Amino acid sequence: MPEETTASIQLPDAKKLVVSNSPHIRGGETISNIMGHVLIALAPAAAAALFFFGLAALEVMVLCTVGCVAVEEIWNKCAGRKPTWKDGSAALTGLLLAMNLSAGAPWWICLLGALLAIGLGKQIFGGLGFNPFNPALVARVALLIGFPQLMTSWVVPQAGKFMACDALTGATPLGASGAAVSSIHNLFIGNVGGCLGETSAVALIIGGIYLLMKKLIKWQVPAAFIGTVALISAVVHFFNPEMTQPPLYHILAGGLLIGAFFMATDMVTSPMTANGALIFGFGCGLITSVIRIWGGYPEGVSFSILFMNALTPLIDRSTIGKPFGYIRVKKEG
Amino acid sequence: MSNKPRKFKGGIHPYDSKALSAAKAVVNAPLLDKYTVIVHQNIGAPPELLVKKGDAVKKGALLAKAAGFVSVPLHAPTSGTVTAIDKCAGPTGISVPSIEITADGEDEWGFPFEPIADWQSAEPADLKQRVWDAGIVGMGGAGFPAHVKLSPQKPVDTLILNGAECEPYLTADHRLMLEQAEEVVLGAAILARILGLEAAIIGVENNKPDAIEALSKVAGKYNIKVQGLPVNYPQGAEKQLIYALAGREVPIGGLPMDVGCVVQNVASAVAVADAVVKGLPSIERITTVTGEPLVNPGNWRFRLGTPISKAIELAGGVKVQPAKLLLGGPMMGFAQSSLDVTVMKNTSGILLIPAEEVSQYTSEPCIRCGRCVECCPMGILPATISQAVENERFDLAAQLNVLACIECGSCSYVCPSHRPLNQHFKRAKAEIMAARRKEQKK
Numbered sequence: 001m002p003e004e005t006t007a008s009i010q011l012p013d014a015k016k017l018v019v020s021n022s023p024h025i026r027g028g029e030t031i032s033n034i035m036g037h038v039l040i041a042l043a044p045a046a047a048a049a050l051f052f053f054g055l056a057a058l059e060v061m062v063l064c065t066v067g068c069v070a071v072e073e074i075w076n077k078c079a080g081r082k083p084t085w086k087d088g089s090a091a092l093t094g095l096l097l098a099m100n101l102s103a104g105a106p107w108w109i110c111l112l113g114a115l116l117a118i119g120l121g122k123q124i125f126g127g128l129g130f131n132p133f134n135p136a137l138v139a140r141v142a143l144l145i146g147f148p149q150l151m152t153s154w155v156v157p158q159a160g161k162f163m164a165c166d167a168l169t170g171a172t173p174l175g176a177s178g179a180a181v182s183s184i185h186n187l188f189i190g191n192v193g194g195c196l197g198e199t200s201a202v203a204l205i206i207g208g209i210y211l212l213m214k215k216l217i218k219w220q221v222p223a224a225f226i227g228t229v230a231l232i233s234a235v236v237h238f239f240n241p242e243m244t245q246p247p248l249y250h251i252l253a254g255g256l257l258i259g260a261f262f263m264a265t266d267m268v269t270s271p272m273t274a275n276g277a278l279i280f281g282f283g284c285g286l287i288t289s290v291i292r293i294w295g296g297y298p299e300g301v302s303f304s305i306l307f308m309n310a311l312t313p314l315i316d317r318s319t320i321g322k323p324f325g326y327i328r329v330k331k332e333g
Numbered sequence: 334m335s336n337k338p339r340k341f342k343g344g345i346h347p348y349d350s351k352a353l354s355a356a357k358a359v360v361n362a363p364l365l366d367k368y369t370v371i372v373h374q375n376i377g378a379p380p381e382l383l384v385k386k387g388d389a390v391k392k393g394a395l396l397a398k399a400a401g402f403v404s405v406p407l408h409a410p411t412s413g414t415v416t417a418i419d420k421c422a423g424p425t426g427i428s429v430p431s432i433e434i435t436a437d438g439e440d441e442w443g444f445p446f447e448p449i450a451d452w453q454s455a456e457p458a459d460l461k462q463r464v465w466d467a468g469i470v471g472m473g474g475a476g477f478p479a480h481v482k483l484s485p486q487k488p489v490d491t492l493i494l495n496g497a498e499c500e501p502y503l504t505a506d507h508r509l510m511l512e513q514a515e516e517v518v519l520g521a522a523i524l525a526r527i528l529g530l531e532a533a534i535i536g537v538e539n540n541k542p543d544a545i546e547a548l549s550k551v552a553g554k555y556n557i558k559v560q561g562l563p564v565n566y567p568q569g570a571e572k573q574l575i576y577a578l579a580g581r582e583v584p585i586g587g588l589p590m591d592v593g594c595v596v597q598n599v600a601s602a603v604a605v606a607d608a609v610v611k612g613l614p615s616i617e618r619i620t621t622v623t624g625e626p627l628v629n630p631g632n633w634r635f636r637l638g639t640p641i642s643k644a645i646e647l648a649g650g651v652k653v654q655p656a657k658l659l660l661g662g663p664m665m666g667f668a669q670s671s672l673d674v675t676v677m678k679n680t681s682g683i684l685l686i687p688a689e690e691v692s693q694y695t696s697e698p699c700i701r702c703g704r705c706v707e708c709c710p711m712g713i714l715p716a717t718i719s720q721a722v723e724n725e726r727f728d729l730a731a732q733l734n735v736l737a738c739i740e741c742g743s744c745s746y747v748c749p750s751h752r753p754l755n756q757h758f759k760r761a762k763a764e765i766m767a768a769r770r771k772e773q774k775k
Contacts, residue, residue, distance in 0.1 A: 009628075009646050009649060009650035010650040010651050010652075011642055011645055011646065011650055011651065011672060012645065012651050012654055012655050012658060012672070012685065013654055014658075014670060014671055014672050017655070017657060017658050017668070017669065017670055018656050018657050018668065019426065019657075019668040019669070019670045020657075021668075021753065021756040022663075022664060022665050022666060022668075022740075022742050022745075022755060023664045023665070023742030023743075023745050023746050023755060024657055024659055024663040024664075024666065024668065024686055024690070025347060025348075025501065025663040025664070025746065026694070026745070026746055026748075026751065027345070027347070027746050027747045029704070029747060029748075029749040030751075031697060031700060031749050031750060033749065034700070034702065034749055087697075089700075126698075127698065128697075128698055128700060129697075129698030129699050129700045129701065129750075130698065218703070267700050267701050267702045267703065268700050268701050269701075270701075271703075272701050272702075272703035272706045272714065272716060272717075273703070273714075274707075316714075316717070320714060320733070322712065323585065323711050323712040323713045323734045323737045324341070324342070324572065324576075324582055324585075324710065324711045324712045324737065325572065325582045325583050325584045325585045325587065325711075325737065326584075326585060326712075326737075
């Protein structure tokens with residue numbers, strides 16, 4: 001208790017004073033706060049998935065999220081680490097993984113995905129902050145290569161019919177040609193087949209704007225990513241309309257929006273510098289376009305982001321700006 | 334020079350809590366029975382003691398003389414008897430030599446200097462000597478001897494007065510500029526004369542519009558310009574201030590004079606005015622005593638050697654036990670473990686921080702969010718350097734320009750993983766400098 005002085009003025013108890021280095025106040029930002037905001041930003045896309053794919057989508061989301069948190073905690077237990085589920089990063093990885101799966105994905109694909117994402121994608125490198133690749137994308141690509149059939153059969157959306165899960169399969173809009181091409185309107189609201197998070201462009205854009213407003217992502221990444229895809233597809237479409245769809249279609253269809261706003265912007269696996277973020281986004285856009293237009297897969301967003309993840313340390317190192325007061329040192333030196 | 338201040342890159346906007354004490358006029362602290370004056374109050378060599386136990390001293394009498402050029406004399410805060418020459422609690426937690434003066438209650442001046450009323454025709458060299466004799470240091474926090482800054486070895490064309498006071502909570506300079514605007518401007522004019530300059534510029538953050546107004550009213554008399562600055566911590570850091578007002582970048586490891594500038598704190602300017610025009614040595618200063626736990630935060634004019642406990646008593650004591658007691662502001666101040674530390678020439682604030690503000694954090698892994706990179710006013714990569722330090726790769730830290738770090742603490746403030754970034758950099762700088770000294774000896 002504070003000591004009493006004669007004038008009944010209380011002085012602090014010196015023995016209870018904490019001594020530590022400056023600064024003595026903190027901004028109050030925490031990891032769980034950041035992860036929580038990204039989860040909120042994903043909410044519109046998750047709601048859209050529920051609307052178009054019903055309970056099947058819910059099942060995938062729950063399985064992936066619970067699966068990821070469970071794998072994380074089991075791993076922590078085995079490795080003798082402290083529980084980390086509270087930071088929200090495993091749950092976020094789970095939801096992002098679900099967004100990368102079809103509503104028709106069987107339960108074991110979801111759980112296997114969770115194991116791959118958290119185990120192979122994150123914990124094996126030492127947990128949060130140390131993984132070089134986006135964990136959800138590691139799982140998606142591993143599943144895509146391991147189970148190509150399952151991973152590319154999409155449930156046809158049944159807007160508003162929550163119980164309907166008739167497992168009608170249709171082609172993803174990017175793989176379609178001729179009459180099967182979806183209308184821009186359907187792509188925009190999400191009335192198309194595809195992964196949970198690939199469908200509703202408007203929901204993803206709302207989430208992306210939220211992330212930008214909260215300054216949780218660098219605008220350079222989605223701007224450079226989407227801009228590059230738009231530019232390349234515009235040029236190719238202009239000279240050879242048969243070869244590819246127009247740019248707006250490229251932007252709205254497939255995983256570009258969720259990739260550009262939610263996957264490529266993952267803090268751990270993307271550059272820290274502003275210029276690095278521009279280069280990173282440009283690289284993602286370039287590789288995505290090449291795979292989409294000339295490659296063997298209809299979609300290239302996941303591969304492009306993983307490839308650029310690998311380049312992140314190099315990009316960071318080569319985009320370190322000159323510190324304040326550096327130029328003059330050289331001049332006078 | 335452009336009229337609009339340049340914005341430096343980065344910076345943060347902490348909640349400033351200045352409202353606790355900003356409206357409280359400066360009160361002269363009542364005379365105490367005893368003062369414990371810390372001998373070494375300046376950067377550079379500690380002054381040489383001139384008194385011994387039992388000596389009677391007048392207020393303003395010389396207690397210790399400068400030991401070399403980068404050193405300043407020390408004067409008695411009141412009249413009385415030297416009752417002990419001992420060690421007392423120091424601001425860095427280590428005991429330091431001190432002089433205890435038991436006051437006789439007369440508070441009688443023994444004027445050490447003649448006032449130089451006609452300073453406008455006095456020799457600049459004499460004015461500078463007076464600044465040195467009066468024991469004036471940088472009162473913003475660093476405590477660097479003022480006369481050394483006034484002796485640049487390179488041509489200087491710009492004199493800047495630092496009234497930014499960008500540290501949260503502190504309002505001492507704010508009140509000083511508001512209540513003693515004429516002295517601030519007079520001090521600026523004298524400093525300009527010493528440097529052979531015609532003009533000076535006072536930089537004040539825009540969150541003190543009343544101070545800007547008060548200064549502007551009297552600034553015209555001596556061709557002093559008052560410039561409002563955007564509110565952005567650390568606007569008052571020397572290099573950022575020079576960039577804002579003169580548009581020049583002080584080189585890494587360099588001094589303001591390398592870009593033709595001299596920067597002095599506004600409180601130091603007032604001390605210069607007092608020393609020259611009134612012949613007074615530097616024996617008191619305005620200090621903000623503040624923080625949520627205090628009953629009555631405010632600003633007081635304390636004599637050197639006033640124990641912190643007395644300052645807290647003047648502020649009505651505490652309502653709750655604070656978590657931290659700081660000398661200086663919350664971003665760069667020093668945490669104290671004793672109430673016996675006394676007010677020094679550079680004690681701008683005595684700050685009590687409640688438990689809520691300083692909850693104990695556990696450092697978590699870096700998630701590379703890049704917030705530190707964005708806010709660093711020196712344009713270095715705090716996250717990357719911190720990892721190099723954790724791996725004890727001080728060579729890598731040096732390569733990444735850790736020596737450019739001004740220890741403003743912005744990176745630690747914004748870090749969501751609560752990493753001890755600032756602490757890492759202080760360690761790295763110490764290790765690198767020690768290694769270089771070793772290298773030089775070989």
